[in-house]
Amino acid sequence: MMIKKPANNWQQIWEPSIDQHQVGLWLYQTTQAANALCGNKGLKLHYPLKVALQQGKKGILTFGGAFSNHLAASAIACQQHQLLSIGLVRTDQLDTENPTLKHCLASGMQLVPISRTDYRLRSNPAWLAQLQQQYPDFLIVPEGGSSMLGVQGVSELDLTKTPHGNSQFIVTATGSGGTLAGLALGNPDAQVLGIAVVKDLSLPARITQWCPQTNNWQLITGYTGKGYGRFDAQLLEFCLDFKQRHQITLEPIYTGKAMSALYQLIAQGAFPKGSSISFFHTGGLQGLAGLRYRGSLTEADYQILAAQG
Template sequence: MVIDTAQQLLNAALAVPLQRATTALLARQGIELWIRRDDLLDAQLSGNKFYKLFFNLQAARAQGFQQVISFGGAYSNHLHALAAAAHRYGMHAIGVIRGERPAHLSPTLQDAQARGMKLVFISRADYDRKTAADWLADLQARYGASYLIPEGGANLLGARGMQLLGAALEQQTGGDYSAVCLPVGTGTSLAGLAAGVDRRKPVVGFSVLKGAGDLGGNVAAFYDALWRDWHEGAFTSPASASALAENWRLISGFHGGGYAKKMSAMMFAFWQGFERETGIPLDPVYTIKMVWGISSLAQQGYWPRGSRLVAIHTGGLQGRRGFNCP
């Protein structure tokens, strides 16, 4: 399926199913949990990945670029989706990979390469400079004129794609929910989703990172920019726009040791139990941490009894191949 317009993407988003996830723990606490199965959006472009890529790819094509470059690790969901999207849109793609080339490519990179992505491996020291202007200029000189997409699609266009998902959720549910939850890496998806749903509804992001750093600042910056664009400049300064940033919150403490780290026995057991009870597959880096956080907070009485929660399944199931999955 090739999606060429925002309306087509919205129509595809409206067709994503909501699946009830009932567990003994949530039932005891009187919490109703629905998983929005964005992992089913597309066989190759699942979860939040294509939403974040869509407007970037549209911009690349509008500006006449035939090639895109982005960044990630050996199991990057972002690069996996970018390779598929570029192939589908007839564009060339280059994936800049953190670390030396291994003797055997990960399944993720094998897929990306099979879809035509050129893989470029660089040292971790060079990778840390991936936002430096001189380093990016050298990259362009070496591989030709390319549209640059930040790691994870973490830019305003990526957030705008998730804003569209939020608008679809509002139409789909008619606002009949208490809160929306999603896992957070860069904060792009949290900002976009919060800007797309009803301002009166809280959007709760569960950080998958051990150290939040400036994650909250990233969310606020994207959120404010989206609101200014949405209201066509009705807000005259970032300070006035920030007054609207009341419907998102960022929760840490459910990172499981950090990004893509080995899972603890306790979290692994929870993962097994949740999938057994609900039949909904989760990925080991993002969605498992969100659902673990939702359930843990339910046990602590964080959600009022009778709450109807919607959790966004951000895809990434291809990453299960790098873990000992249930």
């Protein structure tokens, strides 16, 4: 098998099954290092951090589940910028042995548990206004970092310039939608496909609100499986196999689900012959330790996936 590993952030994903369909597949990683800020995280947090500093805020307040990549990234980003961070965690009780929450605490984040019922209010303007009153010195960043500021950061990433020329398609995992909107805005000559990893009927409207003038994006909803955070043995096998073949770690919640969907789309002939596809590796590798902690990954599988490329 031929693997081209350029010194930059691109790696060609070559497989006979892809070649057979006469498309080129390129994976883009912001960094090979598996830190919590890699992938889309640093991009989505860039402007919120800037605004918090400009407005003289003490820090950032944001939301997430107990294993949230976004919470982990926000904690570390704030620490790096000498800002405080508060994470509202969707849980009845904080489990400080959970690796994600442990990391957040070690990075100085103050964690506040909130019930599932309250968490549902996270986009409710009245609830947010009340929260802002309670924490006037903190910039409130929505779940997943998806807001106009987050979208702006992602839109600065040009994913069409592969080492082998321009790509016509960009593929990314989609959770809260900001990454898809940002890529669509920043790459107007490409078609951007978001593979939904969550069942959320409100997503298309939310994405439209961030990029109302663009129609170069599509949300693909057929590969979510049983829902957010759920994966089957086949998907895990795909991630393990991908690691062995390409020395790139995918996790089964976001990037693995999206890449597996992309392989299926390629196999169905969904892309015209001769076209080039860029896949955005959005990070999320900090979540692997959480999957092992929950017993969703065996120690052996964790060791394979977590090993450096």
